Amino acid sequence: MQLLDGKKTAEDIKNEIAAEVQSIKDAGGKVPHLAAVIVGTNGASLTYVGSKVKSCQQIGFDSTLVSLPEDISEEALLAKIKELNEDDDLDGFIVQLPLPKHIDEQKILMAIDPDKDVDGFHPTNFGKMALEMESFIPATPFGIMQLLERYKVETAGKHTVVIGRSHIVGRPMSILMSRKGNPGDSTVTLTHSRTKNLAEFTKNADIIITALGVPEFLKGDMVKDGVVIVDVGITRVEDTSNSKGYVIKGDVDFDEVSKKASYITPVPGGVGPMTIAMLLKNTLLARKMRSVKK
Secondary structure (H helix, E strand, O other): OEEOOHHHHHHHHHHHHHHHHHHHHHOOOOOOEEEEEEEOOOHHHHHHHHHHHHHHHHHOOEEEEEEEOOOOOHHHHHHHHHHHHHOOOOOEEEEOOOOOOOOOHHHHHHHOOHHHEOOOOOHHHHHHHHOOOOOOOOHHHHHHHHHHHHOOOOOOOOEEEEEOOOOOOHHHHHHHHHOOOOOOOOEEEEEOOOOOOHHHHHOOOOEEEEOOOOOOOEOHHHOOOOOEEEEOOOEEEEOOOOOOOEEEEOOEOHHHHOOOOOEEOOOOOOHHHHHHHHHHHHHHHHHHHHHHHO
16 A cells, blocks of 8 residues: 655655746746735635735745625625736636525625636636646546546556545546546546445546545445545534544544555645645746737
């Protein structure tokens, strides 16, 4: 069994990006500029956005944090997004989810300029991804593809089972794994909470990508020997013996499944760090695309 070490791979990618940024600086060019919009004071969101800003500093990007109050109106948020769309100094920006309940998330994501949508959530980018055109790939699926590629995991002709059908992970993963090329060329089954006899699918899978959000859902008796496991799940589980009062669990029962897997991502330290690295990679791509247009 080999760990798909997202923490190490993400650092490798950040170092590669940092070298490119240094080359841009040396040539007198403009370095990439990423902005993050956060509404309210959700603890997990603040932590996540903070690590994005820190990563920008680490690799030499310019970064801007736009903090807005929890009670901001939808109209005021849309006005801020219009302002960011029109800011020529900005290459890309993200709106941290979830948003407060009085704001329509879909309306906000649709308002982002597709050329600055480095999260890859806009329908224009999603459609381009599905048509195998150059686009911003959603950061988590992009990170998974990079892990599979860099660890030389064979995907061609394999049966991939994706658990979860969200627009952020499950649906894009099903598209990416079936695309032509490496990684890809896989036969994909997309399963979800309504799938009957889910274990019948997972037992026959060569690769399982799970983004269900149910701690330790996937057990050892649900997989075959040699399976490749990518665990996107990340859930806080109460644990009074831990100083934080909780532990982080993935969708996979790691102790059981790792005994049968050929490759497996740990939680934490697997897919999570890759998501931020891919956001930076998308921002670098946005800067290059904007340079070509000028």
